[in-house]
Amino acid sequence: MSSARAGRLNRVQSRMEELGVDVLLLSLGADLPWLTGYEAMPLERLTMLVVPRGGTATLVVPRLEAPRVDEDADVFRVRPWSEGDDPVQIVAALAGLGGAAEEVAVSDRTWAAFVLALQATMPAAYWRPSSQITGPLRAVKDEEEIDALAAASAAADRVAAQLLGGLIPLIGRTEREVSQDIGRRLIAEGHQKVNFAIVGSGPNSASPHHEPGGRRIEAGEPVVCDFGGTMDGYCSDITRTVWTGEPTVEQRKMYMVLQEAQMEGVASAEVGVTCEAVDGAARRVIADAGYGDAFIHRTGHGIGLEEHEDPYIVEGNLVPLEPGHAFSVEPGIYLAGRFGARIEDIVIASSDGPVALNDVSHDLTVVEV
């Protein structure tokens, strides 16, 4: 892993050079563990990696957290600070703030209190979010990362297969009960953490990010289940919609359109095709069938250390797909107050064409349990 991280540091520093950024400051968020293997605690005590444009980085970390850090001489050394020290001044000195550094990038998720204190040390500098540097780099997964994503997707697939196989009781249970059941199964299949388990039944299936609540699932309705977790650092995310009884003719027609849209979206995801065009490929099928106004979100998002990251599969994103890009393709059709459905798989762009990491069936599935 050390050599992978050294390679990442090199790519970060080349991009800093390209963009004219003098120093990169990483605190909360996934950029720091991506580069160092260490995740900062969300505390009032400052943890910050100071990355210069050349040479190794320095991790400024509270002394009491330092034992949890694995120093990696090729990438960074540790600079612990003690109670009574001013960590902002330590970072400022290492970063050359107030002196040489004029262009600074800082983690998107750094607490405002620290950003404001750092800015006060260099009122003339230009600041930008670190994602401008790290976003496009983190979006391209190496082999080890693709393996980790595939393992997480396979674990989520096993839970989805249980859902389609009728092993997760639905009828008569509340959405919340089913959500908790799915969460327990994600853990049982190898995830360390459940990130979400959306269960939207009946009319709630028309609300894409429905918060599973006290509604009891009835026979003969659609149930949208969208769930994922984190396994060995990397995220899973899958959606399947099942029916607790025969769907109506209208529901069947809508679902067939959705199936085709999802398939077209995945099939379009060739290297060199823009993210916008992948969104368009899925959206066109839905619009042509007359459901254009009912597809109310983007087609997908990148996935990796975070559930949602670059590249976003959305109109206006002209970034062309590269081998190693990992993202969801998840069109949905939502008829407000009535019913809806979504199908989601994680896909990797490769020179051999798009590779779906999820392989649980998309067929309309009735589970009368």
Ligand code: ZN
């Ligand atoms: Zn979502």
Ligand code: ZN
């Ligand atoms: Zn999802």
Ligand code: ZN
């Ligand atoms: Zn998703």
